[in-house]
Amino acid sequence: MKLEDRxxxxxxxxxxxxxxxxxxxxQEGAHVSIADVQEEPKRGKYHDQDLVTTTGAEVDAAGRRSLFVRTDMGDNGAVSKLVEQTIxxxxxxxxxxNNAGIHIPGDSQSLSVADWDRVxxxxxxxxxxxxxxxxxxxRRSPAGRIINIASVHAFHGGGGPAYAPAKAAVVNLTRDTAVEVAADGVTVNAICPGYIETPIQxxxxxxEIKAAMEKTPLPRLGLPSDIGRACVFFASDDAEWITGTALPVDGGWLAPIV
Ligand SMILES: NC(=O)c1ccc[n+]([C@@H]2O[C@H](COP(=O)([O-])OP(=O)(O)OC[C@H]3O[C@@H](n4cnc5c(N)ncnc54)[C@H](O)[C@@H]3O)[C@@H](O)[C@H]2O)c1
Structure with missing residues (x-):
């Protein structure tokens, strides 16, 4: 196992x-603290319609320990407590x-200022x-890792005035933090998913979903496990000398664009 008892x-x-x-x-041996505004899995219109188990139950079934911490990532105190409870x-x-994200569609005229702030x-x-x-x-870990989930929309226009610019900033934040903590052996990388089958869609x-699939050179949408396996790589010792990068995991979606 690549992450035994991390x-x-x-x-x-x-x-x-x-x-x-x-x-x-x-599945690679890590214990997981799950931070979310809700414990039940979201069930989408197109994807994950029939999920019954919580993530914690799945982590437990893999023989690892789980902790659910109800956390709104917009709340300073709640995020601080998340770390305290995990420790x-x-x-x-x-x-x-750093995966939690939301998308509210709209352009500069239709998106409210409150929704821009929320996104x-x-x-x-x-x-x-x-x-x-x-x-x-x-900094105290022998293998400290920060993995930020950005998006392919970080790299082009047309993704709206809030979501895409926030994701572009995540790529820059990744580089900034990578420089800050490198001397302590902590690595910081971003993953930029393409279209992944989740309720956010x-x-x-x-x-639009069909069009996204047709624009993806490897002819399917992504699965959460595609992103999960990239996270295992960045978290593992295999990636100990990789930092400040932004890896598209997108079935080739960006290849014809950038
Ligand atoms: N699915 C895609 O096609 C896709 C593509 C590119 C990037 N992403 C990014 O991947 C990440 C995960 O997206 P997803 O597709 O799994 O979305 P999702 O909507 O399926 O799941 C998001 C999870 O985040 C939780 N959440 C929402 N707001 C929160 C908050 N304030 N505090 C804590 N938890 C909160 C939700 O309850 C939900 O469990 C996001 O950052 C998203 O922008 C997704």
Whole structure:
């Protein structure tokens, strides 16, 4: 196992990509603290309609320990407590996966200022918060890792005035934090998913999902496990000399664009 007895926090870990990440980390031996506003998995219009188990139950079934911590990533105090509770339960922290994210569609005219603040608050500010509170503990780990979930939309226009710019900033935040903590042996990398089958896609039409699939050179949408396996790589010793990168895991979606 590549992550035997390491301790990870996965934000937005109850559903979609975060759930897939938590399960893949557990299958490689990690204990997982799952931070989310809800414990039940989201059931989408197109994907994950029939999920019955919680992520914690899946981590337990893999023979690892799980902890659910109800956390709103927009709440400074809650994020600080998430780290405290994880340390008190497991005694250490090795990996954080900053995954929680939301998407509210709209352009500069239709998106309200409050919704812009909400999207940037969860998708960018939330990552800064967990990083801030986790770094002192990651510095003590022999293999401290920060993995930020950005998006292919970080690299092009047309993704809306809040979500895509927040994801572009996540790529830069990844590089900034990588420089800050490298001397302590902590690595910081971003993963940029393409279109992944999760409930976040509820805002898309069936035609838009079909179009996304047709634009993906490897002819399928991604699965949470595709992102989970990339997280295992970054968390493992195999990636100990890789930091400050942004890895597309997108079936080739970006290849014709950038
Ligand atoms: N699915 C895709 O196609 C896709 C593509 C690129 C990037 N992403 C990114 O991947 C990440 C996960 O997305 P997903 O597709 O799994 O979404 P999802 O909606 O399926 O799951 C997101 C999870 O985050 C939780 N969450 C939402 N707001 C939160 C908050 N304030 N605090 C804590 N938890 C919160 C939700 O309850 C849910 O469990 C996001 O950052 C998203 O932007 C997804």
């Amino acid at each position: 301790v990870a926090i996965v934000t937005g870990g109850s559903s979609g990509i975060g759930r897939g990440v938590a399960i893949e980390l557990a 008190s339960e497991f005694g250490r922290l090795d990996v954080i996966v 940037v608050g969860v998708n960018l500010r939330g990552l800064f918060l967990l990083t801030k509170f986790a770094v002192p503990h990651l 509820d805002y898309l039409t069936e035609e």
